[in-house]
Amino acid sequence: MEKVDKASRIIERDGKGTMFSLLMLFLDLVKFYPLRSIVGSGATVILSIFELIGISALLPIVTILNGSNDNQSVLQRFIVSFFDAISVTYSLQNVLILAMFLGAFVVILRGFTTFIYASLVASWRKEFVAMIVDAIRDARWSSIEDEGRHSLFSAIQTEATFAAQVLSNCVSLIGNGIAFLLFCGACALVSWEATFALGIGGAAILFFLTPLFRKISKIGQGIATTNRKIKQSILEFLSSHKMLRSMNVSEMAEDYINRLTVNYCQRTVQQAAYPMLISSIVEIGLLAGVLFSIWMMSSKMGQPVEEIILLLALFSRLTPRLLVTQQSVSLMLSNFPSFSVLAGTVKRLKSNIKTRAEAKSANISEIADGVELRHVCLTLGQKRVLDNVSVKFPARQLTVLLGPSGGGKSTILDCLTGLRIPEQGQILVDGGDLNAFSIENWRSQIAIVPQEQHFFRSSIRSNFLIYAATANDDDMWSALEEADATDFVKRHPSGLDAELGDEGLNLSGGQRQRLSIARALLRKPLLLLLDEPTSALDAESEEKIRDTICKLKTKYTVVAVTHRPALADIADNTFLVDSGKVTSK
Known part of the structure; x- marks a missing residue:
């Protein structure tokens, strides 16, 4: 729970992708995840230190090969002192051995660092997903319906990953920033003048690139919006493709998806083009700066050739780090809108959070008398769905709710499960208010056949x-x-291990319905709810299901919703539900 709270607090950024937003995100990251920040950035810093030591070994190598030990630089004197401290002869062979071990260690450390960052992304993604799932669990059902399953799917599947990558990039930037300063310090030990000149040039380039960074952030927001629309459209297309194809209108849906895809691809190309443009400008600028520094060191300052070679090697490692930093910033700005998506999703789900009283410990172990709705009123949107409804469902009897679609029958079932909380009235179990009992325990005693x-x-x-x-x-x-479902299950060679396929498409309609009833009965429920149990069945299958329900009504408290009168013939109680009102029939 603590991890979910941290995830909820860290996504509370404005999502505009400004430099100020990124700065605040850095502060939140260090505040809420100090250990991860230290481990991730520390691995990058340690890797950079050993890379720096390995590159510094070039100086004694070149010096020894050149046969010159005069006018040793501060860095070279440090290396000689290191060999003296470990009682090893300062020779070309020993320096080469040291360089080989350092190189091998750097390769291993680089792989370990990659693993650490992959683990950070996975852990943050897990927490963001848990945060959304917790919000869904606690939200009112109406909020979940308003949000839409496709939007929630996109938040869990895509935006959580992007947001986790942003945090990982933040940690990487902290480490790369420290490493950048270390490399700059090493360069300054060789030639502070050349390092200072290169730093001034780099700062000027980044200043002039600021408008491009803003453009990348804006493109990222557009991609996030378009990506959600595409995923939603594809899921809707796949779920309704059979119907669309049967009526020869699938091309219209395909055209809409294609238009969204073209828009998404154009934005993606722009998203790749701008960072590439920035990288090109930075690389050209750094190349010019490095060449200028070399010219200045050799012509104006008279630096030894070995120090020029060392500085060039340091610059060769410094330049990729600066480019990686720039690319990380570009990627963060592109993915930063994911924080807005996650924060907006969680906020909307929690804005209308269920107001049921604090958790109750009282449980329901049986239904002796029955379940009752007393003077229940419920409004969804601007429509009064249930208007002063009073109806009782006696224990171990079949109660059928008849009526037209949209009359409020399924809403009554939602009230019985606790998914809908009435504004007025009570839901009673054996005379006791449902609000006095544990809702989790009550739901564990219910089974639904949708x-x-x-x-x-x-x-x-x-x-x-x-x-x-x-x-x-x-x-x-x-x-x-x-549920009268043993015959077709036993006939299958795999029995209980038979694969059902997508949404049970390997079964007939009647088989799916009986299997759904069996799944419900497996819970040994106190209350069995049937929502249109025979609506999509032929006459023969409908009769079999009706016979099954007739057997069940003496064992369970059964409430069946239907607009077909067949179940009314076997019902103990029948009510008509129309326009939010219930009357006895």
């Missing part, structure tokens, strides 16, 4: 275990038998 059966792309057994984690094979076969 109008649209949702199955995971897995086996029957795996789908069952999602809803009843402790169930064994005997429990599963018993539930299948109650």
